[in-house]
Amino acid sequence: MVDEVGLHRLTLAALAERLGIRQPSIYKHIDSLAGLHRDISVQAKRELGDVLARAAVGRSGAAAISSMSHAYRDWARAHPARYEASQRMPTAGDIEDEAVSLAGIQVIADVLAAYDLAGDDAIDAIRALRSTLHGFISFETAGSFAMSASIDRSFGRLVHGFTVALTQWTDQDMPDATELPLADKA
Amino acid sequence: MVDEVGLHRLTLAALAERLGIRQPSIYKHIDSLAGLHRDISVQAKRELGDVLARAAVGRSGAAAISSMSHAYRDWARAHPARYEASQRMPTAGDIEDEAVSLAGIQVIADVLAAYDLAGDDAIDAIRALRSTLHGFISFETAGSFAMSASIDRSFGRLVHGFTVALTQWTDQDMPDATELPLADKA
DNA sequence: CCTATTTGGCTATTGACTATAGCTAAACGG
DNA sequence: CCGTTTAGCTATAGTCAATAGCCAAATAGG
Numbered sequence: 001m002v003d004e005v006g007l008h009r010l011t012l013a014a015l016a017e018r019l020g021i022r023q024p025s026i027y028k029h030i031d032s033l034a035g036l037h038r039d040i041s042v043q044a045k046r047e048l049g050d051v052l053a054r055a056a057v058g059r060s061g062a063a064a065i066s067s068m069s070h071a072y073r074d075w076a077r078a079h080p081a082r083y084e085a086s087q088r089m090p091t092a093g094d095i096e097d098e099a100v101s102l103a104g105i106q107v108i109a110d111v112l113a114a115y116d117l118a119g120d121d122a123i124d125a126i127r128a129l130r131s132t133l134h135g136f137i138s139f140e141t142a143g144s145f146a147m148s149a150s151i152d153r154s155f156g157r158l159v160h161g162f163t164v165a166l167t168q169w170t171d172q173d174m175p176d177a178t179e180l181p182l183a184d185k186a
Numbered sequence: 187m188v189d190e191v192g193l194h195r196l197t198l199a200a201l202a203e204r205l206g207i208r209q210p211s212i213y214k215h216i217d218s219l220a221g222l223h224r225d226i227s228v229q230a231k232r233e234l235g236d237v238l239a240r241a242a243v244g245r246s247g248a249a250a251i252s253s254m255s256h257a258y259r260d261w262a263r264a265h266p267a268r269y270e271a272s273q274r275m276p277t278a279g280d281i282e283d284e285a286v287s288l289a290g291i292q293v294i295a296d297v298l299a300a301y302d303l304a305g306d307d308a309i310d311a312i313r314a315l316r317s318t319l320h321g322f323i324s325f326e327t328a329g330s331f332a333m334s335a336s337i338d339r340s341f342g343r344l345v346h347g348f349t350v351a352l353t354q355w356t357d358q359d360m361p362d363a364t365e366l367p368l369a370d371k372a
Numbered sequence: 373c374c375t376a377t378t379t380g381g382c383t384a385t386t387g388a389c390t391a392t393a394g395c396t397a398a399a400c401g402g
Numbered sequence: 403c404c405g406t407t408t409a410g411c412t413a414t415a416g417t418c419a420a421t422a423g424c425c426a427a428a429t430a431g432g
Binding site: 008087089119120121123124125126127128130131132133134135136138139142143144145147148149150151153154156157158160161162164165166167168169171172 | 194273275305306307309310311312313314316317318319320321322324325328329330331333334335336337339340342343344346347348350351352353354355357358
Binding site: 012 | 417418419420421422
């Protein structure tokens, strides 16, 4: 239901009607609306994590990144509200939510492990890949890619571009250098 | 006010109280809550667009991308709810909103113009840069970067990585090739 | 088999919120 | 200087989430 109507339009009244019960009866099954959102989020994180892990089975390096990225996008498009829910932060102390959130990140970390990045470099790469994928999916599902070019193609180039960036991931002295090799190209 | 309390927690009752008037009186100034959100969005798009344009003045290529990217992130962090509002799609036919939205994209397009990308390749690059920046900012403002590494450093590497990717932007035959040079590295 | 407890439903109601209707007084323009 | 706009007001409706308190069916244990 949440993927049909959207996460923020999932009302307890409508949910009750679909279940054929009265609205207050829902509280026999959930704690609160926030609790329902939390439950949907945990479920969604588990599903997405499983999908990503399966997509990377038997592949490594750029092929694994590409396969996982496409699986990520496909799942997010098929289940937009669940995807949105999957990006909610766990509340502190919710160990089940924290565990399933970490498991999802770990899949990405494992796929990037082929690049032998150490310590903070690996964290930077994980953050970069998550950002890249999430940003693209956010815009796509919001309908924010208004220009006429193929969205599939744009995504392919984005993922390819990320794998290219990874090949020179540790070239730059961090933090805060802003003068970069291409500055003279303009 | 919206940056203090968050976009979805901006209630007309609280806004009226801050203005020292009664809640229904607000309707003498706005059409509806949705209309208020639209007005905030248009204002925010204009502000962000101006900030990005200023950041790129006098720079080109990777230096322009880096400067603009950091300005983007700084503005988004300083005004999280306005940033969120700035990402709303215009409703069809709202010409003012459509114009200011396009103007914001155009700044990014102009900065990327130094790379001489033609047609769809340029659109792919615009989408990629928007996705990269928006994804990172989304996670950062949501507090979703839980690991201990420096977020500033991660952002610097991400932006650097994007400029690296741009140097090989048209290397790959699109769409849908998945076998990439690094596949043997693992 | 019978009883105590749990489970899952119900009505009634509260409080927060958006939104409309209709009134009034001040400001402003020809 | 009068008519119209502007900007406030009260009263009120309708939609939500959420709580309180009731009841009947299922279930588990002696």
